[in-house]
Every structure is written in C-alpha cells, then in structure tokens.
Amino acid sequence: MKNINISTLARMKRDGEKIAMLTCYDAGFVPALEQAGVDVLLVGDSLGMVVQGHSSTLPVTLDQMVYHTACVARARTCAFLIADMPFMSYAEPRQALDTAARLMKEGGAHMVKLEGGESQLPTVKSLSGQGVPVCAHLGLQPQSVHKLGGYRVQGTDSGSAGAMRRDALALQAAGAQMLVLECVPAELAQEISGLLEIPVIGIGAGRDCDGQVLVLYDVLGLTPRMPRFAKDFLQGQGSIAGAAAAFVEAVRTGTFPEPGQVLR
Numbered sequence: 001m002k003n004i005n006i007s008t009l010a011r012m013k014r015d016g017e018k019i020a021m022l023t024c025y026d027a028g029f030v031p032a033l034e035q036a037g038v039d040v041l042l043v044g045d046s047l048g049m050v051v052q053g054h055s056s057t058l059p060v061t062l063d064q065m066v067y068h069t070a071c072v073a074r075a076r077t078c079a080f081l082i083a084d085m086p087f088m089s090y091a092e093p094r095q096a097l098d099t100a101a102r103l104m105k106e107g108g109a110h111m112v113k114l115e116g117g118e119s120q121l122p123t124v125k126s127l128s129g130q131g132v133p134v135c136a137h138l139g140l141q142p143q144s145v146h147k148l149g150g151y152r153v154q155g156t157d158s159g160s161a162g163a164m165r166r167d168a169l170a171l172q173a174a175g176a177q178m179l180v181l182e183c184v185p186a187e188l189a190q191e192i193s194g195l196l197e198i199p200v201i202g203i204g205a206g207r208d209c210d211g212q213v214l215v216l217y218d219v220l221g222l223t224p225r226m227p228r229f230a231k232d233f234l235q236g237q238g239s240i241a242g243a244a245a246a247f248v249e250a251v252r253t254g255t256f257p258e259p260g261q262v263l264r
C-alpha cells in the first residue's frame with residue numbers, strides 16, 4: 001500500500017484517476033479501509049450524528065474531534081488523513097489557527113476541513129500561510145443547517161450557482177488544496193471540478209467530480225434513513241472490507257453515483 005499525500009492527490013486529479021474518500025472515526029475500521037484502497041480518511045464531524053446520535057453536527061466539540069482524529073491516526077499507515085474543524089471552532093482566523101494546531105499536533109491530521117465560501121477567505125489564507133493544508137467545503141454546509149432551513153440541494157438557481165463558482169475559485173486562490181462539494185446539481189459540480197486545479201470531491205454531486213466521499217455508516221447500511229445520494233455497499237459483499245472495496249471500485253470506474261442517486 002502506497003503512502004498517499006497531497007501531491008499524490010494532485011497528481012491523481014491531473015491524471016484523471018478518481019479519488020476514493022470515506023469517513024472514519026476510530027482505529028478499528030482503518031485496516032479494512034486502507035486494504036480496500038481508500039485514498040483519504042475523513043474524520044468528519046458527521047460523527048456527531050452517526051456515532052453520538054445527535055440530529056446535527058453542531059454539538060460536536062473540538063476535544064471530541066481531536067480524540068477521534070488521534071484514534072484514526074494511531075492505526076493509519078498509508079491513507080491521507082483529514083479532520084473536520086467543528087462548528088464555531090474557526091469563527092476567526094486566530095481561533096482557526098489554534099484549532100488546526102490541535103487537530104494536527106494532538107490529532108495527527110494531515111489537513112483540516114472547514115465549511116464556507118467568501119467569509120472564510122481570510123481564514124483559509126491565514127491557515128495556508130502557516131503551512132496548514134486546507135480542504136474547503138461548499139454546497140450543503142451541515143454546520144449551517146439551521147440557517148439553510150434543512151438539508152437541501154444547493155446551487156439550484158443561477159444566482160447561487162454563480163456564487164458557488166466564484167467561491168470555489170476564490171478558495172483555491174486563497175490556498176485551499178482540496179474542495180468537497182455536498183448536495184450540488186451534477187452539472188454544476190462537473191463545471192466546478194473542471195474549473196479548479198485542486199481535487200474536487202463530491203457527495204451527492206454527481207459522477208464528474210475528481211473523487212467521491214461517503215459517510216462510512218451509510219456505506220455499511222447502518223443509517224436508518226439512507227440519504228438518496230448514498231448507497232449500502234455491504235449488500236452482496238458480506239464483509240466491511242468487501243463493502244469498502246466495492247465502494248473504491250465504483251469510484252475508480254466512475255460507476256458511482258448511479259443515475260438514481262444523482263440530485264437535481
């Protein structure tokens with residue numbers, strides 16, 4: 001298994017090789033995911049919903065993110081490791097530096113992820129300027145669920161689609177080295193992936209991003225209400241390693257998401 005770093009991911013984008021990313025919250029799952037060929041492990045703040053049982057990601061604390069990131073980092077041997085900065089832990093650039101320092105120094109993360117567009121540009125510049133690799137997150141931003149009025153597809157009209165395009169380019173110019181697009185019409189996600197030089201990873205954003213990410217508990221069929229864009233890859237596989245390998249294969253060959261899983 002080859003060590004994956006940010007240059008590997010940039011090279012994969014250039015070569016048109018699809019990137020497979022899954023969330024992971026503890027050490028126990030890491031060997032199966034790495035052996036299956038998962039390139040990137042994301043310690044997502046989705047752990048607030050799938051592990052802790054909350055109805056949103058908002059209650060997740062920085063201490064909890066550091067704890068889970070360190071659990072995953074202890075078992076990691078080759079995958080690239082991203083940790084989410086939780087709600088209100090990066091409201092100002094100075095606070096974001098302190099948060100990133102903890103996730104990288106105590107947690108062992110290689111990159112931090114934050115939600116938001118234009119308002120986050122000073123923070124992304126500041127983090128990147130201090131040597132912190134940043135993954136931006138546009139489209140549906142779950143930390144803003146109460147502002148958005150629910151978990152809805154974003155960028156469906158020309159105004160919001162244009163703003164997303166501009167934000168994506170500005171985040172890249174500010175130093176972001178990766179972008180997650182969540183719940184975005186497939187055509188818009190395809191366009192943004194083509195515009196950017198950095199890898200764009202989709203979730204509910206169609207087939208034509210540079211890679212795909214899913215929540216591990218969805219991939220294992222554990223989620224009671226499966227999101228429309230997700231898929232239970234355990235069905236017909238019989239093992240966690242098999243499910244992860246099926247996900248990786250579907251991402252690499254561009255057969256996931258299937259037409260019924262594409263949002264409009």
Ligand code: KIV
Nearest residue numbers: 023044045046180213
């Ligand atoms: O927290 C998370 O799991 C995420 C993914 C949905 C991209 O941000």
